[in-house]
Amino acid sequence: KIANLTMFDLLPFNQQAQAETREFLQKIVDILLDYIELCNDRHEHVLEYHSPQKLKELFNMAIPHDGVTLQHLITDCASVLKYGVKTGSPHFMNQLSCGLDIIAMAGEWLTATANCNMFTYEVSPIFIIMEHQVLKRMRQIIGFHHGDSIMAPGGTISNLYAVIVARYKAYPEYKVKGPSALPGELVIFTNDQGHYSMKMAAMVCGFGTSNCVYIPSDKVGRIIPAELERLILEQKAKGKYPIMVNATAGTTVLGAFDPINEIADICAKYGIWLHVDAAWGGGLLLSKTHRHKLHGVERANSVTWNPHKLMGTTLQCSTFHVRQNGLLEECNRMTAEYLFMTDKFYDTRYDTGDHVIQCGRHNDIFKLWLQWRARGESGFEARVDRLMELAQYQVKKIKEMPDKFYLLMEPEFVNVCFWYIPERFRHMPHSLEKEEELARLCPIIKERMMKAGTLMVGYQRDGKVPNFFRSIISQDAITEKDIDFMLNEFDRLGRD
Numbered sequence: 285k286i287a288n289l290t291m292f293d294l295l296p297f298n299q300q301a302q303a304e305t306r307e308f309l310q311k312i313v314d315i316l317l318d319y320i321e322l323c324n325d326r327h328e329h330v331l332e333y334h335s336p337q338k339l340k341e342l343f344n345m346a347i348p349h350d351g352v353t354l355q356h357l358i359t360d361c362a363s364v365l366k367y368g369v370k371t372g373s374p375h376f377m378n379q380l381s382c383g384l385d386i387i388a389m390a391g392e393w394l395t396a397t398a399n400c401n402m403f404t405y406e407v408s409p410i411f412i413i414m415e416h417q418v419l420k421r422m423r424q425i426i427g428f429h430h431g432d433s434i435m436a437p438g439g440t441i442s443n444l445y446a447v448i449v450a451r452y453k454a455y456p457e458y459k460v461k462g463p464s465a466l467p468g469e470l471v472i473f474t475n476d477q478g479h480y481s482m483k484m485a486a487m488v489c490g491f492g493t494s495n496c497v498y499i500p501s502d503k504v505g506r507i508i509p510a511e512l513e514r515l516i517l518e519q520k521a522k523g524k525y526p527i528m529v530n531a532t533a534g535t536t537v538l539g540a541f542d543p544i545n546e547i548a549d550i551c552a553k554y555g556i557w558l559h560v561d562a563a564w565g566g567g568l569l570l571s572k573t574h575r576h577k578l579h580g581v582e583r584a585n586s587v588t589w590n591p592h593k594l595m596g597t598t599l600q601c602s603t604f605h606v607r608q609n610g611l612l613e614e615c616n617r618m619t620a621e622y623l624f625m626t627d628k629f630y631d632t633r634y635d636t637g638d639h640v641i642q643c644g645r646h647n648d649i650f651k652l653w654l655q656w657r658a659r660g661e662s663g664f665e666a667r668v669d670r671l672m673e674l675a676q677y678q679v680k681k682i683k684e685m686p687d688k689f690y691l692l693m694e695p696e697f698v699n700v701c702f703w704y705i706p707e708r709f710r711h712m713p714h715s716l717e718k719e720e721e722l723a724r725l726c727p728i729i730k731e732r733m734m735k736a737g738t739l740m741v742g743y744q745r746d747g748k749v750p751n752f753f754r755s756i757i758s759q760d761a762i763t764e765k766d767i768d769f770m771l772n773e774f775d776r777l778g779r780d
């Protein structure tokens with residue numbers, strides 16, 4: 285009935301079009317529901333791969349002069365999902381953020397419908413209070429008794445906040461006077477296995493990327509504390525000013541956890557801000573069994589923790605927490621009087637706009653709150669424990685097939701790093717030369733994988749070791765059978 289109508293026949297243009305509007309949206313919801321079922325169907329492919337050129341040919345994305353019909357839009361929506369990657373498939377083990385949590389997704393639907401900007405209590409009263417409550421609970425879980433938090437568009441921006449606040453704490457006059465308030469060049473330190481967001485922050489903050497100093501890591505990817513201290517002294521001797529050390533809880537590739545307590549001792553000795561990038565590993569704080577990996581996190585000055593990773597919240601959901609009360613606002617307050625008037629009739633401390641470097645802010649809290657309500661704390665703990673158990677299952681299976689797979693190291697987390705060994709290399713004892721050969725095969729196997737569309741697992745290198753595969757177990761849909769499937773698929777795709 286609605287096929288030949290256009291958007292101008294629906295609400296709000298046509299105030300009599302309640303039934304037509306409902307019918308259009310119901311059709312879109314049906315497409316989404318079909319898609320959710322496909323994501324959970326193990327016979328379905330993870331993706332239907334096409335080259336960029338072919339995709340342009342298959343899908344006409346041109347913006348028309350006059351708008352298309354509702355039927356056209358419905359077809360567009362179905363096609364977009366057809367050509368997308370099903371990150372909710374149990375055979376998608378490619379990224380730290382994956383899975384399709386039905387409750388969080390429902391939360392995002394509601395958020396899109398409510399369409400409230402998170403900059404003021406005036407516009408988002410219920411969501412702002414929710415954000416306060418949930419972030420306070422996260423600070424308690426970290427072990428911060430005071431403090432302040434904010435949600436940011438991704439872990440890189442959360443980590444950028446850490447550098448901005450650390451700089452403000454050390455040199456508050458920088459906010460007004462800029463570089464003239466500084467005694468010299470500022471430096472920050474991070475694990476040589478850490479996320480590139482620290483280097484990005486050094487660039488964005490004007491320190492220069494060479495002032496993001498990499499601390500050598502040990503063979504499992506953890507910062508060597510003695511090396512950190514040596515580098516701090518070296519930088520000081522060069523006349524530079526160390527302002528922040530970033531410890532990583534769950535490195536992106538290897539899933540390593542830096543020794544936070546030992547790093548905190550060094551930071552305390554030299555009066556340096558300690559940030560913990562727990563974007564990936566923060567979810568382990570919810571598990572009594574595994575939270576010890578972040579031992580000492582309560583001593584950090586700030587923490588990044590992304591629920592859209594280990595907690596499976598739909599993208600995006602990143603949180604940044606500061607231990608000291610008021611600092612975030614002092615640092616970022618611009619007192620834009622058109623929006624954050626201090627003479628409003630309500631308690632304007634609930635206007636979050638002066639805590640952040642954005643103005644408008646997406647509502648990332650509702651989906652997290654709804655998901656946490658649905659699972660309870662015990663549900664999240666069970667999820668995290670199960671993911672860790674599944675990663676160990678994968679390790680066990682890999683060890684049972686030493687001719688076909690080589691484990692890079694015993695994983696600390698749900699990142700399992702390995703090589704597939706095709707038949708022609710099976711007679712060779714493991715060596716650096718063999719690693720180079722196996723590394724060369726990674727892009728070839730990945731290409732076959734993408735074109736087959738049956739599985740997605742990423743490969744990378746870590747600076748010391750050439751290409752290897754890294755599978756990520758971070759979604760509720762995965763079972764032991766899917767891990768068996770993954771390893772069998774490697775054997776099928778990796779054959780000479």
Ligand code: ABU
Nearest residue numbers: 378379380381439536
């Ligand atoms: N922001 C780090 C995510 C990288 C990954 O999913 O592999």
